Each structure stands twice: as C-alpha cells, then as structure tokens.
Amino acid sequence: MTAVLKALNPVEHTRQRLKTAVALNPFEEGMLRTSRNDGSETMNALLASATEAYHRVGFPSRRQEAWKYVNLSALAAQSLPYLLPSHFHSNAIEFTSVWPKEWPTVVALNGRVMNSPLPDGVTLLSATKSSPETLSLAGLSHEALANNDDTFSLLNACGVLQGHVAGPVWVVPKESVANGGLPSVWDWSTLSNEEAGQCAMRGTVVVEESAKATLVVDLTSMGFSPLSLSNIHLNFSVESHAELDVVVIQDSQTTGHVSLVTVATQLSAHARCTLTTLSLGQGLARLNLDTHLNAEGSEFNHQGLVIQHQAAQAFTHSVVNHVVGNTTSHQWVKAILNDQAKHDFDGTIVVASMATGASANQLNNNLLLSGHARALARPQLRIDTDDVQCSHGATVGQLSDDQLFYLLSRGLPDSVSRCLLTYGFAQAALDEIRHPEVKAMLTQRVLAALGQSESPVENCLMDCTQCHSHAHEPVLTSANR
Amino acid sequence: MLHITNLHASIDGTPILKGLSLDINPGEIHAIMGPNGSGKSTLSKVLAGHPAYEVTEGTVTFQGKNLFDLSPDERARAGVFLAFQYPVELPGVNNRAFLKLAVNATRKANDQPELDDVAFEALLRDKAAVVQMDTEFLDRAVNEGFSGGEKKRNEILQMALLDPTLAILDETDSGLDIDALRIVADGVNTIMTPDKAALVITHYQRLLDYIKPDVVHVLAHGRIIKTGGPELALKLEEQGYDWILEEAGLLSAV
Numbered sequence: 001m002t003a004v005l006k007a008l009n010p011v012e013h014t015r016q017r018l019k020t021a022v023a024l025n026p027f028e029e030g031m032l033r034t035s036r037n038d039g040s041e042t043m044n045a046l047l048a049s050a051t052e053a054y055h056r057v058g059f060p061s062r063r064q065e066a067w068k069y070v071n072l073s074a075l076a077a078q079s080l081p082y083l084l085p086s087h088f089h090s091n092a093i094e095f096t097s098v099w100p101k102e103w104p105t106v107v108a109l110n111g112r113v114m115n116s117p118l119p120d121g122v123t124l125l126s127a128t129k130s131s132p133e134t135l136s137l138a139g140l141s142h143e144a145l146a147n148n149d150d151t152f153s154l155l156n157a158c159g160v161l162q163g164h165v166a167g168p169v170w171v172v173p174k175e176s177v178a179n180g181g182l183p184s185v186w187d188w189s190t191l192s193n194e195e196a197g198q199c200a201m202r203g204t205v206v207v208e209e210s211a212k213a214t215l216v217v218d219l220t221s222m223g224f225s226p227l228s229l230s231n232i233h234l235n236f237s238v239e240s241h242a243e244l245d246v247v248v249i250q251d252s253q254t255t256g257h258v259s260l261v262t263v264a265t266q267l268s269a270h271a272r273c274t275l276t277t278l279s280l281g282q283g284l285a286r287l288n289l290d291t292h293l294n295a296e297g298s299e300f301n302h303q304g305l306v307i308q309h310q311a312a313q314a315f316t317h318s319v320v321n322h323v324v325g326n327t328t329s330h331q332w333v334k335a336i337l338n339d340q341a342k343h344d345f346d347g348t349i350v351v352a353s354m355a356t357g358a359s360a361n362q363l364n365n366n367l368l369l370s371g372h373a374r375a376l377a378r379p380q381l382r383i384d385t386d387d388v389q390c391s392h393g394a395t396v397g398q399l400s401d402d403q404l405f406y407l408l409s410r411g412l413p414d415s416v417s418r419c420l421l422t423y424g425f426a427q428a429a430l431d432e433i434r435h436p437e438v439k440a441m442l443t444q445r446v447l448a449a450l451g452q453s454e455s456p457v458e459n460c461l462m463d464c465t466q467c468h469s470h471a472h473e474p475v476l477t478s479a480n481r
Numbered sequence: 482m483l484h485i486t487n488l489h490a491s492i493d494g495t496p497i498l499k500g501l502s503l504d505i506n507p508g509e510i511h512a513i514m515g516p517n518g519s520g521k522s523t524l525s526k527v528l529a530g531h532p533a534y535e536v537t538e539g540t541v542t543f544q545g546k547n548l549f550d551l552s553p554d555e556r557a558r559a560g561v562f563l564a565f566q567y568p569v570e571l572p573g574v575n576n577r578a579f580l581k582l583a584v585n586a587t588r589k590a591n592d593q594p595e596l597d598d599v600a601f602e603a604l605l606r607d608k609a610a611v612v613q614m615d616t617e618f619l620d621r622a623v624n625e626g627f628s629g630g631e632k633k634r635n636e637i638l639q640m641a642l643l644d645p646t647l648a649i650l651d652e653t654d655s656g657l658d659i660d661a662l663r664i665v666a667d668g669v670n671t672i673m674t675p676d677k678a679a680l681v682i683t684h685y686q687r688l689l690d691y692i693k694p695d696v697v698h699v700l701a702h703g704r705i706i707k708t709g710g711p712e713l714a715l716k717l718e719e720q721g722y723d724w725i726l727e728e729a730g731l732l733s734a735v
C-alpha cells in the first residue's frame with residue numbers, strides 16, 4: 001500500500017494538520033465564527049477548550065479510516081446557519097410518535113425544546129446554569145473536550161455552549177423506573193428554497209444506580225433543502241446495576257440531508273444497555289457508536305436496522321470498548337438496501353489488555369434488493385488479551401431464490417413474497433425491544449420505510465390489502481408474541 | 482388432468498429429466514418411486530415452476546392449459562400444490578399470517594370472497610386438527626426451528642388449507658413417525674375427491690398402505706421406466722430396483 005493511501009490515525013492526522021496549518025473551510029469558518037463571547041466565564045472557558053480541540057481535530061478527511069467513504073465535500077464548501085424556529089405546532093409531532101402517548105416527552109423542534117414545564121428529572125443544559133457535574137455528563141468538561149476527537153461532536157459542543165443547540169438532560173433517579181420520549185424534528189421548510197442550514201441536539205441520559213429506563217429518541221427531518229445537516233450527540237450513562245432500553249430513530253426524509261448521530265454510552269458495573277437503532281431515509285446518514293464497558297458485569301446489546309433507498313448512503317461506525325474483563329457485548333446490524341443505496345459498516349471491538357473474560361460478538365447482514373445497491377462491511381477486532389470470546393462476521397446477499405420459490409408455490413404473488421421475506425429479514429432487529437407497544441409502533445415505522453422504495457416492497461404495499469392495513473402486524477412474528 | 486409428454490429438463494446445463502411421460506386422470510392417485518438421484522424432486526419442482534430448472538423439450542398440460550405458460554404462483558392458484566421434500570425456513574415470517582395470505586390469494590384468484598380473520602381462524606383450527614398440529618406452531622416463523630417431522634406436517638396443513646386440484650407430495654413420509662404417517666395419509670385422503678388427483682413420491686411402500694395408489698411408476702435416469710398397479714410397490718419393497726433397471730437395460734449404466 002502506498003503512503004498516500006494509508007489511513008491516518010487521529011494523532012498522526014492532528015500532527016499533519018498542525019504542520020501544514022490547514023486553512024479552515026467555509027463550513028468550519030461559519031461554525032467557529034458564530035462564537036458569542038458575551039457568556040459567563042465558565043462558558044467562555046469551555047468554548048475556548050472546544051475551539052482549541054476543534055483546531056486539533058479539524059474537518060474529517062477521507063484519509064481517516066472512520067470517514068473513508070463519507071463524502072462531506074458539499075458540506076465543507078459552505079457555511080450552514082442554524083435553523084430558525086418552525087411555524088409548526090409541537091402537537092404536529094405527536095401523531096408520529098412511536099411510544100405510548102402518556103409517556104413524559106421532551107419535544108425539540110428546530111433545535112428548541114418546546115415543553116414547558118419540563119417533565120420530572122429533565123433539565124436543559126446551560127453553560128451558566130448547569131452544574132459542572134451535569135456539564136461533565138454531557139461531555140462538556142475541559143478534560144472531555146480535550147480528549148474528544150470527533151469533529152461534529154465538538155461543533156455540537158460549541159453550539160450548545162453558545163445556546164444554539166437544545167441540550168436536554170434526563171436523570172433517572174436511583175432505584176426508580178421511568179419511560180420517556182425524546183422526539184426531535186427538523187423542519188427545513190423554514191429555509192427558503194436555495195438556502196442550506198443546520199440543526200443540532202445534545203441529549204444526555206443518566207440512569208442512576210439500580211434504576212430502569214426506557215427511552216425513545218426520534219430524530220426526524222422533514223421539508224426540503226438542497227443541503228441540510230443535523231448533528232446529534234447523545235450521551236448515555238448507565239450506572240451500576242441500572243438498565244437502559246433505548247431506541248434511536250434516525251429518519252431523514254429529505255434528500256440532500258446529512259444526518260450525523262453519535263451515541264456515546266458509558267456502562268458501570270453490572271449495568272445493561274440495550275440499544276435499537278433505526279436509520280431510515282434517502283440522504284446521508286451516519287451513525288457513530290462509541291461504547292465503553294467500564295466495569296465488570298456490564299452488558300451492551302445493539303440491534304441496528306438500516307433501510308435506505310434511492311441514492312441514500314448509510315454509514316454505521318462503531319467502536320465497542322471492553323475496558324475491563326467480564327463484560328459482554330452483542331451487536332447485530334442489518335441493512336436493507338434498495339435502488340442505488342449504499343451501506344458501509346465499520347465496526348471495531350476493542351478488548352483492553354487484562355480484560356480477561358470479555359465476551360463480544362458482532363454481526364452485519366446486508367440485504368440488497370436491487371442490483372445497484374452496495375454494501376461494504378469492515379468488522380475489526382483489536383484484542384490485547386488472550387482469555388476472551390470474540391466473534392464477528394458479515395454477509396451481503398439477496399433474497400434467497402428457494403425462500404422466494406416457497407412463497408410463490410403457495411400462490412403468493414412475487415411482490416408479496418418479496419415483501420414478506422424483506423420484513424422477515426428486518427424483524428430480528430426489533431426483537432430485543434422489550435416494551436410491546438414500542439415494538440408494535442416501531443414495526444409500523446419499519447413497514448412504512450420499506451414501502452417507500454421504488455421496487456418490490458412498494459408494489460406489495462399497493463397490491464396487497466393485508467400488507468397495507470393494520471393487519472400487517474401479524475406478518476411479523478415479533479408483533480404477534 | 483395432467484399430461485406430461487417427453488419432458489426434458491436440466492439444471493445448470495446438466496440434463497436430469499430425459500423424456501419423461503406421464504398421464505394422471507381426475508380421481509387418481511399416482512405413486513412415483515425410484516432410486517436416489519433419479520430425478521423425482523426435479524420433476525416435482527419443474528411442475529411447480531422452480532426457476533433453476535430449464536425445460537428443454539416436451540409439453541405439460543394441466544386441465545387443458547399449457548402449464549409452462551403459468552408462473553409458479555399462477556400454477557399454485559390454479560390448483561397445483563407441491564409439498565417439498567426439504568421445506569425451507571422463513572425467518573421472521575409469521576406462519577399464521579403467511580397461511581392466511583396464501584389462502585386468500587388463491588380464493589381471490591378463483592373469484593371467491595377473501596376470508597376475514599374470524600372465518601380464517603375457524604378454517605385453520607379445522608385443518609390444524611386434521612394434521613394434529615399444535616397451534617403453538619402457528620405463532621412461530623414459517624418452519625423456523627421446526628423438526629423435520631413438524632415441517633412435513635406444516636406442508637400437509639398448507640395442502641389441507643389450499644385444497645389443491647393436484648397435490649404433489651415429495652417424500653412427505655420421510656422422517657415421519659408412524660402416527661405422523663397416518664396423519665399425512667389422512668391429509669391426502671381428506672382433500673381427495675373425484676375431481677382431484679395426487680402424485681405421491683416415496684421410497685417406502687409403507688405409505689401406500691395408507692394412501693392407496695391407483696398407479697405406481699418407477700422413475701430412473703430421468704424417465705418412467707416401469708408403470709404398474711399397487712403390487713409393483715410391494716415387489717420393489719421386496720426386491721429393490723435392480724430387476725427393473727436390468728429389464729430396461731440400464732443396470733450397467735449405474
């Protein structure tokens with residue numbers, strides 16, 4: 001491999017940047033220039049740390065492994081202003097919700113939290129009002145910022161410190177049980193047709209010792225813009241013996257939309273986090289998972305489902321860190337790709353030295369529904385100890401001819417048969433959702449997403465009344481249990 | 482009802498069926514026996530329309546229509562049913578929902594009103610009782626994690642629900658316990674009426690004690706090399722295939 005092609009690790013990348021003193025691109029300039037300096041001393045100091053960290057990290061380069069196939073050149077070429085308030089009423093969001101109506105809900109619209117008063121346990125990040133502890137949980141401490149090497153997470157931090165970005169913090173107190181919904185909607189119709197814009201959100205969830213929480217984060221983009229960016233950073237901190245069941249939906253119905261979502265999860269002793277992610281839409285969607293199993297007995301389960309159509313590009317970038325031994329992680333990412341859609345799975349399992357008895361497995365299955373769809377899988381293991389159980393694997397395939405023939409031979413039309421098999425493939429991704437209502441509602445969301453493509457599944461939804469109505473639920477084993 | 486004339490079919494360029502002819506009239510049960518690899522499953526899949534097989538010569542008419550003019554799903558809706566030798570598993574596809582879709586697809590094609598949930602449940606309970614299938618299997622994914630015998634029962638349940646004009650059973654008796662064997666036979670016997678027919682592929686004369694065939698064929702080397710009555714099956718059970726192969730001048734070729 002030539003030196004030019006070789007991927008740079010973040011440190012090398014930084015050195016190179018410093019040496020060559022790269023000029024800021026228009027996007028970065030726009031972002032860093034908006035710095036308000038009229039805040040408190042704390043805010044100014046944190047903002048200075050974030051900006052300094054940003055100058056160290058810089059804009060992603062495709063020479064970095066983590067960004068290898070992500071084309072952000074359109075983004076880099078212009079400055080993107082934050083979205084103005086939407087004319088929408090926050091009630092408009094309710095009908096799309098995939099959690100029970102009675103759950104406490106924090107609604108963010110165009111980056112502004114609409115609730116008043118806020119549900120119990122929820123506060124909003126503020127550089128002036130939040131305690132240093134709260135800021136730190138949200139990754140806004142000098143130390144966290146200095147160690148952060150994610151461009152968009154740092155820009156998100158700048159945004160929240162300046163008050164451009166909603167930062168709900170939800171604390172589930174010790175030994176309690178709580179459910180919640182965190183819908184965040186970006187309405188690009190506030191921009192005039194040729195305008196580009198961006199929106200961000202920084203959500204923090206702390207499940208204290210022995211508490212149990214179920215949360216649905218629904219990130220939806222609607223309306224049109226030639227270029228729009230949503231930059232979401234979620235911090236989940238699950239303390240000892242606590243459990244967090246969380247669903248994150250990354251739904252961008254807007255072409256020209258770049259959806260960047262980071263989920264940073266920290267797990268303490270005997271804590272468990274079950275994360276279900278759903279990446280839908282037709283723009284560019286990148287899901288970045290940064291997971292730390294910090295103490296013995298902790299467990300992380302991730303079920304990911306990617307459904308993309310047309311020219312959509314989806315990226316699942318994940319690093320699961322087994323910092324200590326006797327920790328468990330399972331990861332299963334499934335992608336259904338239609339039309340010319342692409343998915344790149346780049347998943348690494350890291351097992352630290354001395355982390356004996358760690359158990360990690362990772363699987364990526366890609367289903368190509370069109371001859372033009374593409375999937376790439378790069379599962380990696382970085383293991384510095386002997387006594388571990390790790391497995392990983394990936395598949396790329398089409399619907400099985402024999403399975404299809406079986407359904408046809410029972411008289412089901414081709415379109416319905418393909419539709420059933422596609423649902424069947426998707427279904428396993430929803431299996432770990434323990435809340436039956438959430439699972440049923442999410443199933444509907446998945447079905448709707450499958451119905452949007454140009455090819456077989458849509459025909460199915462047109463042809464087959466069973467598939468169209470609520471009676472769809474029993475088609476999936478999950479909804480039926 | 483079914484007329485097969487000089488049928489030639491190949492898979493991946495390898496000829497498997499080499500001039501097979503067979504006629505089945507309404508009300509008849511035909512059995513096909515034959516050595517492993519002789520082409521029995523190939524015949525059944527060609528009739529059902531599996532895309533991997535290429536028909537290179539010959540004709541097949543079903544109820545006066547050219548079978549090859551119909552797509553696999555059209556054949557099914559026209560009344561051709563194949564119980565597979567190796568039923569596939571369909572992860573994530575709920576068995577009950579699948580069965581309802583299948584029943585209604587055929588009803589719709591035949592201008593019958595589609596069944597609603599209540600009517601379908603009644604029918605399903607009825608037919609599940611015939612095959613003595615635990616309703617627990619209906620809530621699972623189609624064939625997923627089913628034992629060999631359970632898969633075969635599920636095939637018969639589908640047959641009973643779809644009530645085909647021509648039922649083709651490919652070794653449905655293999656791997657079944659004695660009770661299940663009777664259940665399969667009951668399944669076939671309940672759908673049989675004077676206007677229906679069945680083609681039963683088996684290695685064992687035992688099944689034919691329960692399903693009485695009118696005609697028994699021996700398939701070898703891609704052709705029917707002998708046809709007789711039920712006594713032929715008994716003779717095969719006792720003596721094997723060598724004598725027939727020898728009679729047909731095929732023994733050396735084995």
Ligand SMILES: Nc1ncnc2c1ncn2[C@@H]1O[C@H](COP(=O)(O)OP(=O)(O)OP(=O)(O)O)[C@@H](O)[C@H]1O
Pocket residue numbers: 492493495497515516517518519520521522523524566
């Ligand atoms: N893809 C293929 N390419 C070449 N030959 C094939 C292919 N698939 C099947 N065959 C061959 O076709 C022949 C007929 O197979 P078939 O399954 O019809 O036999 P069968 O009579 O049903 O046997 P059994 O009693 O074991 O079920 C076998 O010799 C088999 O190996």
Ligand SMILES: [Mg+2]
Pocket residue numbers: 521522523566651652
């Ligand atoms: Mg066979």
